[in-house]
Amino acid sequence: KWLEAASYSLATHPDPELERLVDEVITLIASAQQPDGYLNIYFTVVKPGERWTDLRDAHELYCAGHLIEAGVAHYEATKKRTLLDIVCRYADHIDSVFGLEEGKKRGYCGHQEIELALVKLYRKTDEKRYLKLSQYFIDERGQEPHYFTQEKVEGKGFFDEFIKHLDNIKEYNQSHKPVREQSKVVGHSVRAMYMYTAMADLAGEFGDESLLKACERLWNHLHTKNMFITGGIGSTGKNEGFTYDYDLPNETSYAETCAAIGLVYWNQRMLQLECDGKYADAMERALYNGVISGVSLDGKKFFYANPLASIGDRHRKEWFGCACCPPNLARLLASLGGYVYSQTTDDLVVHLYVQGEAKFDLHGQQIIFKQKTEYPWNGSISIKINLDKPDVFGVKLRIPDWCKRAKLKVNNEEIKITGKLEKGYVRIERKWKNNDSIELELYMPIERMYSHPNVRQNANHVAIQRGPIVYCLESIDNVDSLHKLSLTKEGILTSIYDETLLGGVVKIVGDAELADDLIWEDKLYTTDKPKNKPFQITAIPYYAWDNRESGQMRVWIQEEVK
Numbered sequence: 001k002w003l004e005a006a007s008y009s010l011a012t013h014p015d016p017e018l019e020r021l022v023d024e025v026i027t028l029i030a031s032a033q034q035p036d037g038y039l040n041i042y043f044t045v046v047k048p049g050e051r052w053t054d055l056r057d058a059h060e061l062y063c064a065g066h067l068i069e070a071g072v073a074h075y076e077a078t079k080k081r082t083l084l085d086i087v088c089r090y091a092d093h094i095d096s097v098f099g100l101e102e103g104k105k106r107g108y109c110g111h112q113e114i115e116l117a118l119v120k121l122y123r124k125t126d127e128k129r130y131l132k133l134s135q136y137f138i139d140e141r142g143q144e145p146h147y148f149t150q151e152k153v154e155g156k157g158f159f160d161e162f163i164k165h166l167d168n169i170k171e172y173n174q175s176h177k178p179v180r181e182q183s184k185v186v187g188h189s190v191r192a193m194y195m196y197t198a199m200a201d202l203a204g205e206f207g208d209e210s211l212l213k214a215c216e217r218l219w220n221h222l223h224t225k226n227m228f229i230t231g232g233i234g235s236t237g238k239n240e241g242f243t244y245d246y247d248l249p250n251e252t253s254y255a256e257t258c259a260a261i262g263l264v265y266w267n268q269r270m271l272q273l274e275c276d277g278k279y280a281d282a283m284e285r286a287l288y289n290g291v292i293s294g295v296s297l298d299g300k301k302f303f304y305a306n307p308l309a310s311i312g313d314r315h316r317k318e319w320f321g322c323a324c325c326p327p328n329l330a331r332l333l334a335s336l337g338g339y340v341y342s343q344t345t346d347d348l349v350v351h352l353y354v355q356g357e358a359k360f361d362l363h364g365q366q367i368i369f370k371q372k373t374e375y376p377w378n379g380s381i382s383i384k385i386n387l388d389k390p391d392v393f394g395v396k397l398r399i400p401d402w403c404k405r406a407k408l409k410v411n412n413e414e415i416k417i418t419g420k421l422e423k424g425y426v427r428i429e430r431k432w433k434n435n436d437s438i439e440l441e442l443y444m445p446i447e448r449m450y451s452h453p454n455v456r457q458n459a460n461h462v463a464i465q466r467g468p469i470v471y472c473l474e475s476i477d478n479v480d481s482l483h484k485l486s487l488t489k490e491g492i493l494t495s496i497y498d499e500t501l502l503g504g505v506v507k508i509v510g511d512a513e514l515a516d517d518l519i520w521e522d523k524l525y526t527t528d529k530p531k532n533k534p535f536q537i538t539a540i541p542y543y544a545w546d547n548r549e550s551g552q553m554r555v556w557i558q559e560e561v562k
Contacts, residue, residue: 001327003070003083008334011077022074026083029067033086037093039067052097056110056148056173057157061137064090065114072120073335084124091121095133100140107147108137110157110173112191115198116265119205135202138195138211142178146170166239180210183217185226189234189241189254190324192218193262200269215270223282229449229463229555230293230470230542231286232306233259246454250309250556257294257303257325260286261332268339271351275342277424280351281401283339287352288376288468293543295329297503302326308542309554312475315546341369347394347427353381353442363391367432376467377497377506379403379442387434394429396422397440402467407441442467446493446508448559461556462487464508466495470542471508475551477538484515485537486558501540502547508539513560 006022009015033039040060043051052060071087074080094114098105118134121127140147148170152160163169170176171186174195185192196218203211225245227233232255235243240256267283270276294303301316304325319326341358342349348360348367353375360367368386375381385395399406399421408415410428417426428438444467451458464471473482491511498507513532520526537557545553 001066001070001324001331004066004073005327005330005334007070007073007077008331012334012337019078023082026074026086030082030086033089037089039086039090040064052105052107053155054151054157055107056151057159057163059109059111061094061109061114062111064094065109065117068114068117068121072117072124073331075124087121088125088127091118091130091133095129098133099136106140107151108141108175110148110191111188112137112174112195112198116194116201119198119201122205131202131205134198135206138179138198138202141195142170142175142181146175148173148175172239172241180214182214183221185218185222185233185242187241188239189259190256190262192241193233193259193266197262197265197269200266200273204269204273212273219266219270223278225452227263227282228253228255228290228308229285229451229465230255230289230306230308231260231263231282232256232290232308233263237305246452246456248451248455249457250554251307251311253305253307253309255290255306255308257291257306258328260290260294260306261328264291264332264339272342275349275396275423275425277398277401280398281424284352284400284468285470287339289470289542291329291332293545294325297544297547302329303546307553308472308556310546310552312550312552314553315550347396349396349425350383351398353440362393365389365391367391367393375442376444376469379406379440379444379467381438381440381442383438383440385432385434385436385438387432390431390433392429392431394427395432395438396425396427397438398425400424400442400468402447402465403442403444405443407443409437409439411437412439446495448487451556458556460559460561462559463555463557464493464539466506466508469506470555471539472542472545472553472555473537473539473557474545474548474553476548477507477540479514479535480552482552482554483558485535486513486515486532486560487511487537488513488560502544505541505544510537510539512537512557 003025006018010019032041040063068087068091071083075084098107115134115137118130122131166172172188173191174187179199196215199211200215202208203215226242228248234241234254234256235247235249237254240254263286264283267279271279290306293306296316301318302325303316304320307314340352340354343360343362353373355371355373358369365388370384373381406417408417408426420426446464446466449463449465475482478485488511493508493510495506495508498505501507512535514535516531516533519528519530542555
């Protein structure tokens, strides 16, 4: 993951010292590759002779997948084949070991990842064997006789003590059914996201309608019944994943950073198959909330799990024994430019509003978009289009689901949006000329968000959202015990940009009530009705919590009931 992140960084920010370090690491990796192409130091040095004997637990194919992704990213960034050739040799070896042919193992990895990596490798090398191997791993999963059941007859797995305490071992790694028969998200959330991402990739490559339908069923189940408002997923640490529908606890929420990152990957793949704004909306929700909450503002500390409430005992750490989240954040953020735009044969599509420059090759010429914006702090976006000669094509702009009112201008002439949205996008087709401009204004009021009544943890509670940003309360801005606060029904909430707060954020202040302690004295219970007194709250973006002194935090706030 570090190699992949470093490669993405080199693509946009050339750095001779970083490139030297990357080359040094690649040389070291090359020296560890075996004559047959195998490359996993643990099974070469620590447990020689035990290759591919613990697919359920040992992450052999998972690690291979991440190395393959790094090889593809490094080649794209530098055009050097040093790492790409290494991972191709390893993929060739894996292809010689696994499959339906006689003499091959009919196994697959307990932690999905190689499936999506092989699709990337195929797209870069045009070697169809890699695509077919990915298809095999997806198709074989969950088939009977069950591979992991047979594998564990001969011995224990690396995580046997942990696995045996799970409620459903097969659901844990999504091998309980063939993937096309799955309709509910279950088990370990990161494994699920990586698998669904590969399923979407393969659905696109093969035109596989059955895989696409499975993705759509699983997407609906996750996003309508099992996702936190922050885009976090995974309700419990017991299985690092899902429990049951509408079980979305706050203090004990797991919401692993890697799972939110996986959610971004999956939604981005679904977005490429069908330009539907709901996928970009979900991608954006995760990015601005449940993903970047995983790293401190100085970039030096990390959350593994991202709770939606804390009594003051949850803090980011510099590292983890299982260090999956820090480099996962690095590789996503370093490659973020690849999530902003898409293009078809006749359209240039804007999914995310991020200041920067993008270059497209369309109709035989290079077209440059220069986007300027302070999004997400306000909804003003301007795009300047540069091209050598006038050309007719479409520009599609996403109107986010949270935006109820928007204004669009092309060369200062207003274009009506009402009734013209296609799955959340407005399309402008015209003969574009050099220096044409697009101005989009997304009105961004403060919204009170409510949970489905089946989410028992959030009954009579409200969350605050402005644009794509979910807000929270911290003790440092309010009171020590945040559960004593409640929003009034008619209370006014106001947004204020504060450049001195948390690196510069829009904070929200507003009317609330604070439970009055005076009637209690030394009582624990009383027949007297408690009283409240007025209080002015301050809410900050959820992603920025735990960057100051320790204290309580909560996303869901009690709301006055009338």
